[in-house]
Amino acid sequence: MLAINYRGPYRVRISEKPMPKILHPEDAIVRVTRSCICGSDLHLYHGMVPDTRVGSTFGHEFVGIVEEIGSLVTEIKVGDQVLVPFNIACGRCNFCKQGLFGNCHESNPMATAVGGIFGYSHTAGGFDGGQAEYVRVPYANVGPTVIPAGMDPDDAVLLTDVVPTGYQAAEMAGIKEGDTVVVFGAGPIGIMAARCAWFFGPSRVIIIDHIDYRLEFAKNYAKCEAYNFKSMKDPVVFMKKTTDWYGADVCIDCVGCEAVGNTLQTLTGRALVQAGSATALQWAINSVKKGGIVSIVGVYGPPFNYVPIGNVLNKGITIRANQASVKRLLPRLIDHVQSGRLKPSELITHRIPLEEAADAYRIFSSKLDNCIKTVLIPSTK
Amino acid sequence: MKNNIDFKNIPGWGMDADPENEPTYPMKNYTGDDHNRINYERASQQPINVEILQSTERPSPPVVFGTSVPPTGLSGKIRRYAFQHSEDRYRHWIPLILADRINMVEGVIDDLKNGYIPDVFAERGWKAEMKYNPKGVAIKVLAMATVCTLVWWSIKNKAKSKSFFNV
Numbered sequence: 001m002l003a004i005n006y007r008g009p010y011r012v013r014i015s016e017k018p019m020p021k022i023l024h025p026e027d028a029i030v031r032v033t034r035s036c037i038c039g040s041d042l043h044l045y046h047g048m049v050p051d052t053r054v055g056s057t058f059g060h061e062f063v064g065i066v067e068e069i070g071s072l073v074t075e076i077k078v079g080d081q082v083l084v085p086f087n088i089a090c091g092r093c094n095f096c097k098q099g100l101f102g103n104c105h106e107s108n109p110m111a112t113a114v115g116g117i118f119g120y121s122h123t124a125g126g127f128d129g130g131q132a133e134y135v136r137v138p139y140a141n142v143g144p145t146v147i148p149a150g151m152d153p154d155d156a157v158l159l160t161d162v163v164p165t166g167y168q169a170a171e172m173a174g175i176k177e178g179d180t181v182v183v184f185g186a187g188p189i190g191i192m193a194a195r196c197a198w199f200f201g202p203s204r205v206i207i208i209d210h211i212d213y214r215l216e217f218a219k220n221y222a223k224c225e226a227y228n229f230k231s232m233k234d235p236v237v238f239m240k241k242t243t244d245w246y247g248a249d250v251c252i253d254c255v256g257c258e259a260v261g262n263t264l265q266t267l268t269g270r271a272l273v274q275a276g277s278a279t280a281l282q283w284a285i286n287s288v289k290k291g292g293i294v295s296i297v298g299v300y301g302p303p304f305n306y307v308p309i310g311n312v313l314n315k316g317i318t319i320r321a322n323q324a325s326v327k328r329l330l331p332r333l334i335d336h337v338q339s340g341r342l343k344p345s346e347l348i349t350h351r352i353p354l355e356e357a358a359d360a361y362r363i364f365s366s367k368l369d370n371c372i373k374t375v376l377i378p379s380t381k
Numbered sequence: 382m383k384n385n386i387d388f389k390n391i392p393g394w395g396m397d398a399d400p401e402n403e404p405t406y407p408m409k410n411y412t413g414d415d416h417n418r419i420n421y422e423r424a425s426q427q428p429i430n431v432e433i434l435q436s437t438e439r440p441s442p443p444v445v446f447g448t449s450v451p452p453t454g455l456s457g458k459i460r461r462y463a464f465q466h467s468e469d470r471y472r473h474w475i476p477l478i479l480a481d482r483i484n485m486v487e488g489v490i491d492d493l494k495n496g497y498i499p500d501v502f503a504e505r506g507w508k509a510e511m512k513y514n515p516k517g518v519a520i521k522v523l524a525m526a527t528v529c530t531l532v533w534w535s536i537k538n539k540a541k542s543k544s545f546f547n548v
Binding site: 007009011012023026050052054056072092097099107110111122125127138139302303320325358359365 | 422506514
């Protein structure tokens with residue numbers, strides 16, 4: 001079968017790889033019909049995530065058709081069209097039982113801080129991902145969800161990560177009616193977080209980035225205010241000023257470890273003196289009001305980052321963060337999509353054959369051709 | 382030192398507890414199971430047929446794990462060293478980053494050994510870059526050519542001045 005083959009920072013190619021096999025009675029094999037490149041895949045692509053081994057296949061956002069099931073799989077059957085949450089979750093451990101499907105304790109031998117994730121380095125379990133023709137899906141009774149009849153597969157594929165992560169970012173922010181919400185980052189997750197923030201009743205949603213075409217898209221899609229921080233002398237002062245010198249009620253970091261905008265953060269991040277630059281998180285902490293909430297869904301590497309933790313203490317800030325718990329959120333989000341309140345597929349700007357994955361990564365990474373979201377489609381489908 | 386005190390007899394134990402004060406809700410639906418620690422029902426173990434490096438912060442492998450790209454070569458040796466240390470330590474993460482970079486070179490060597498010359502131009506997606514950002518590509522090529530010319534010129538001049546003094 002064809003699959004992405006990582007060769008080192010900024011280098012991927014498509015190779016023939018062995019077909020995945022059932023390795024556990026609760027496994028399934030899924031024939032991939034659509035697979036997205038996620039903003040967090042770029043951290044792998046750029047060589048930012050430790051233990052990303054040459055030969056790995058990326059891809060944690062995918063939908064497909066069940067091709068084969070293990071002897072103990074009862075919840076899905078061969079031929080079902082399924083969307084597969086990016087978290088690999090057992091459904092039995094204490095974390096899964098409490099709804100923390102992104103923190104499963106039974107899917108990652110290599111690190112205790114993160115649960116298993118498809119195609120996201122050995123730090124996240126060493127699983128091959130869905131940017132391939134076929135993929136092994138462990139715990140097939142828990143994660144894979146049959147796509148409701150009539151749902152656009154382009155909407156379904158974004159329900160595996162982008163929509164739940166954006167929604168949970170807003171949910172964790174504890175938004176109250178009338179609040180001012182500031183979202184850092186106008187990538188797919190930031191745009192979705194800004195759109196989902198409205199479900200919780202704020203009076204203002206502001207999105208900050210430095211790429212004009214994405215800000216324009218966010219303004220229209222998420223019906224929010226959009227500002228380019230490059231046009232500001234100091235984004236934190238701007239945020240204070242625009243909230244009557246009070247600070248935003250909540251700030252959401254949807255950028256993670258490759259933020260720009262602060263030279264010291266960028267230089268130390270690029271030199272891997274810290275786990276990428278934490279500019280967005282620094283701005284979020286310094287822009288939120290005293291007693292405010294900072295919600296983090298931007299991905300950071302496992303080691304260490306420079307953040308103004310003293311200000312967190314002195315301002316009494318609550319920080320809430322997690323990998324999205326996709327399975328917990330799916331029923332609510334499927335309802336939002338089916339009712340037409342959310343149309344995630346509008347984020348997709350590029351549909352590219354799997355065979356051209358190297359170009360697709362470059363387009364997404366360099367933000368060429370006004371790219372917002374890229375979907376890879378295996379040619380045999 | 383372990384203290385076997387009956388904590389429920391401590392004056393005031395639990396009297397200010399507020400079950401509504403659950404800062405992680407609704408992200409987490411608190412059930413109290415956390416106090417059972419890792420004593421929950423597990424599925425059967427996936428057979429361990431490949432080398433799995435395991436965090437020192439857990440007592441046993443999880444039920445399932447990925448089997449892609451087991452550790453090999455020099456990078457594998459470094460990864461094995463890294464996994465002797467906990468996720469808390471620099472000596473876990475820095476060697477892993479070093480191993481990743483060495484692994485990249487090993488990948489090129491493996492390609493050549495297998496008679497495959499990697500098409501770095503295609504792997505880096507330069508076709509797309511040229512299509513959508515020709516100006517940027519031209520600037521990069523020009524900058525690279527300038528740097529190469531300067532390096533060549535300085536080496537040439539160094540050689541010239543050396544031969545002058547030798548005479």
